[in-house]
Amino acid sequence: MLEKFTEVMRQRVSRPLQYFMDICIRCGLCADACHFYAYSRDVAHIPAYRALLVKKLLQSKGNPLLDWYRENQHPDERTAEELRKALWDCTGCRRCTLVCPFHLDTGLLVSTARYALLQEGMGMEMVAEIGNAEVSKGEIIDALKEFYVEQIRELEGRVRQDWGVPDLQIPVDKVGARVLYVPVVGEHAIIPMAKIFHAAKEDWTLSLFTATNHSFFVGDTEKAKQAARWIVEEARRLGVQTIAFAECGHATRTLFQFWDHWFGDEVAGIQRMSVVQLIASYLQEGRIRVKSGMVDVPLTYHDPCNLGRNVGIFEEPRMLIRAVATDFRELTPNRELNWCCGGGGGLIAEPDMKETRMKGGRKKVEQIQRTGAKWVVTGCENCKTQLADLNEYYKLGVEVKGVWDLVAEALVL
Amino acid sequence: MATLAFLFYYVTPYIAAAVFLGGMAYRVYRWWQAKPVAGHLSLYPRPHRRWGPFMEVLIETATLKMVFNAIKISGSALPITAGLALHGALFLVLVQHLPVFFHLPAIGGTTVWVALGTVMGLAFGAFLLYALAHRLEGRRKQLSIPQDYLSLLLLIGIAVTGLHIHFLHTLDPQELPRFFLGLATFNWQPIPQSAGSSFIWHFALVQILMVYFNFSKFSHMVGYVLAKMVAYS
Numbered sequence: 001m002l003e004k005f006t007e008v009m010r011q012r013v014s015r016p017l018q019y020f021m022d023i024c025i026r027c028g029l030c031a032d033a034c035h036f037y038a039y040s041r042d043v044a045h046i047p048a049y050r051a052l053l054v055k056k057l058l059q060s061k062g063n064p065l066l067d068w069y070r071e072n073q074h075p076d077e078r079t080a081e082e083l084r085k086a087l088w089d090c091t092g093c094r095r096c097t098l099v100c101p102f103h104l105d106t107g108l109l110v111s112t113a114r115y116a117l118l119q120e121g122m123g124m125e126m127v128a129e130i131g132n133a134e135v136s137k138g139e140i141i142d143a144l145k146e147f148y149v150e151q152i153r154e155l156e157g158r159v160r161q162d163w164g165v166p167d168l169q170i171p172v173d174k175v176g177a178r179v180l181y182v183p184v185v186g187e188h189a190i191i192p193m194a195k196i197f198h199a200a201k202e203d204w205t206l207s208l209f210t211a212t213n214h215s216f217f218v219g220d221t222e223k224a225k226q227a228a229r230w231i232v233e234e235a236r237r238l239g240v241q242t243i244a245f246a247e248c249g250h251a252t253r254t255l256f257q258f259w260d261h262w263f264g265d266e267v268a269g270i271q272r273m274s275v276v277q278l279i280a281s282y283l284q285e286g287r288i289r290v291k292s293g294m295v296d297v298p299l300t301y302h303d304p305c306n307l308g309r310n311v312g313i314f315e316e317p318r319m320l321i322r323a324v325a326t327d328f329r330e331l332t333p334n335r336e337l338n339w340c341c342g343g344g345g346g347l348i349a350e351p352d353m354k355e356t357r358m359k360g361g362r363k364k365v366e367q368i369q370r371t372g373a374k375w376v377v378t379g380c381e382n383c384k385t386q387l388a389d390l391n392e393y394y395k396l397g398v399e400v401k402g403v404w405d406l407v408a409e410a411l412v413l
Numbered sequence: 414m415a416t417l418a419f420l421f422y423y424v425t426p427y428i429a430a431a432v433f434l435g436g437m438a439y440r441v442y443r444w445w446q447a448k449p450v451a452g453h454l455s456l457y458p459r460p461h462r463r464w465g466p467f468m469e470v471l472i473e474t475a476t477l478k479m480v481f482n483a484i485k486i487s488g489s490a491l492p493i494t495a496g497l498a499l500h501g502a503l504f505l506v507l508v509q510h511l512p513v514f515f516h517l518p519a520i521g522g523t524t525v526w527v528a529l530g531t532v533m534g535l536a537f538g539a540f541l542l543y544a545l546a547h548r549l550e551g552r553r554k555q556l557s558i559p560q561d562y563l564s565l566l567l568l569i570g571i572a573v574t575g576l577h578i579h580f581l582h583t584l585d586p587q588e589l590p591r592f593f594l595g596l597a598t599f600n601w602q603p604i605p606q607s608a609g610s611s612f613i614w615h616f617a618l619v620q621i622l623m624v625y626f627n628f629s630k631f632s633h634m635v636g637y638v639l640a641k642m643v644a645y646s
Contacts, residue, residue, distance in 0.1 A: 015447040016643045023636035028553045032487035043555040071558035099486050103644035258452040312457030
C-alpha cells in the first residue's frame with residue numbers, strides 16, 4: 001500500500017519541500033487561509049496537515065519510540081483515503097503560503113505529491129489524460145493544421161458578419177507577425193481578442209496550440225515542459241517578438257515562473273505576457289479606445305490566484321474595468337489576499353470533483369454577495385468556469401465575464 | 414556521584430554546544446544539498462529590491478507584513494501576536510542572560526536589569542502556557558503530534574526552573590558568571606552552589622534543548638530566513 005507513492009515522492013522532494021518537512025511548526029495559521037477547510041473543518045484540509053501526512057509516510061519506521069514521537073502511520077486504507085482528500089482537494093492557490101510565517105509552499109507540495117499519487121494509481125487520471133493529449137498534439141500538429149485553419153476561416157467569416165467589419169482577419173501561422181496569441185480551447189477565447197487586435201491594428205497571429213497545460217496540475221514537470229515547448233518552437237519558427245497568453249491562470253504562471261528555467265536562452269529575446277497586460281498597454285498607448293462609462297451595472301473583479309498572488313497582475317485588469325464601467329466594487333479581501341474561487345488546480349477537469357468545488361466556492365459566493373455586484377469579471381478560464389458553476393448552483397444571478405469580453409464590447413473603432 | 418557531577422558540569426556542556434553548532438551546520442548543508450525547483454516560486458506583490466531575496470525577507474520581517482496578512486485572513490489578532498510576543502520575550506530573556514555568561518556590568522543598573530528578567534521571564538512563561546492551551550484547542554490538537562508538545566514542555570520546564578533561580582535570594586551574583594566564563598576559557602571554576610537544585614535542572618534542560626534543537630522543528634530558527642527566501646527568489 002502506497003509503496004510506489006513513497007518511493008516516487010522520496011525522489012522528488014525538492015529544497016522548498018525539505019524546508020516544509022523540517023521547519024513547519026504546525027501553528028495552524030494556514031487553516032484560516034484555506035477555502036476547503038473553511039467549509040469542511042476537516043483536518044485533512046489544513047495545509048500543514050497535508051504536508052505532515054506526506055512526511056509521516058516518508059519517515060523511516062520501526063523504532064517504537066520514534067514512531068510514537070513522530071506519530072508515524074503505517075499506510076492503510078484510511079491513510080490512503082485521507083491522502084487522496086489532502087492532495088485532491090487543493091487548488092494550489094497558495095493563499096496559505098502567503099500567510100505562513102515561513103512561506104512554505106503547499107501548492108508545490110500538492111503538485112509534487114499528486115504526481116507520486118498518479119504513479120500509485122490514485123491520481124487525477126482525467127487531468128493527466130488531457131495533459132498527455134496536449135503533449136502529443138505537437139507531434140501530430142501537421143495533420144491537424146489544415147482542419148484547424150478551415151475552422152478558423154469559418155469563425156472569421158462569422159465574426160466579420162456579426163460585427164460588421166468585413167476586413168477583420170484571424171491570421172494563423174503567419175511568419176513574421178509581432179504577437180503570437182496563444183488561446184485556450186473554444187472560440188470564446190478568439191472572438192474578443194480578434195476584435196481587440198483588429199482595433200489596435202496589431203500584427204498578430206493565432207497559435208495552433210492552446211495555453212492550457214494540464215500536466216502542470218498533476219506535477220508532471222517533464223510533460224508540462226514538453227507541452228510548453230511546442231509553443232516555444234512555434235514562436236521561434238514564426239519569429240514573433242511577443243507571446244501573449246490567453247486569460248488562463250496556470251498557463252500564465254508557467255509562462256512567468258517556469259519558462260526561464262525550462263527554456264533559458266531559447267526564449268530570452270521573446271517578450272512574454274498575459275493578454276490582460278497586452279490589452280492594458282493598448283489602452284495606455286492609445287492604440288484602442290473604449291466607450292468610457294458604457295457599463296453602469298455594478299460589477300466586481302475576482303483576482304485569479306495565478307494572475308494575482310502568483311504572477312503579480314493586479315492593476316492592469318482594474319485599469320481596464322475602470323475605463324469601461326462606472327460602478328466597480330472591490331471584493332473584500334482582494335488582490336493577493338483574495339479567496340480562491342475553488343476551481344483551480346485542475347479540479348474543473350475532474351468530473352468527480354464538482355461537489356467539492358461547489359462547497360469550496362462558498363467563501364467566494366459570500367464575497368460576491370456582499371458586494372451586490374451583478375457582473376463578475378475575471379481573467380482566468382478556470383475561474384470563469386467555476387464562477388459560472390457557482391452562479392448556477394447557488395442561484396447568484398450574476399453574469400461572469402472575461403476582461404477581454406468587457407473591452408471588446410466597449411471598443412470604439 | 415563526583416564523576417557524574419564532573420561529566421555534567423565540565424564535559425556535557427561542550428558536547429551540547431558542539432551538537433548544537435554542528436547540527437545547525439548539518440541542517441543547512443542538508444537544505445543546500447536538496448535539489449532546487451526548476452522555476453521561481455515568487456509571491457506577489459513583490460517590489461524588486463537591489464539586494465535580492467534576503468533583503469526582501471528582512472524588510473518583510475521588519476514591517477511585520479506577515480502578521481498583518483494573518484490578522485486580515487484569520488480575523489483574529491491574538492494567536493499571531495502572542496506567537497510574536499513569545500519570540501520577543503525569549504529574545505529579551507536571552508539578552509538578560511548575557512551578564513551571567515560574560516561578566517558584563519548589568520546595563521542600566523541592577524534593579525532595571527532584574528526587573529527586565531522578571532517581566533520578560535514571566536511573559537515568556539505565560540505565552541508558552543498560552544501556546545500549549547492553543548495547541549490543545551480544536552483543530553490544532555488534531556494537527557499536533559507528540560513532538561509539538563515535547564518542544565513546548567521542554568521550554569516550559571526551562572522557563573519554570575529559570576524563573577525559580579531568578580527569584581532565589583541565596584543566589585550569589587558572582588558565582589555563575591565565574592563558572593561560565595571558566596567554561597568558555599577552559600579555565601574551570603568550582604561548581605556553583607548558591608543556585609541550588611533549580612540550577613541543575615535548568616542547566617540540564619538547556620543542554621537537552623541544545624542537543625535536540627536542530628533535529629526538531631526548532632530548526633525554524635535558521636530555516637526562517639532560508640525558507641522564506643525561496644518565496645522571493
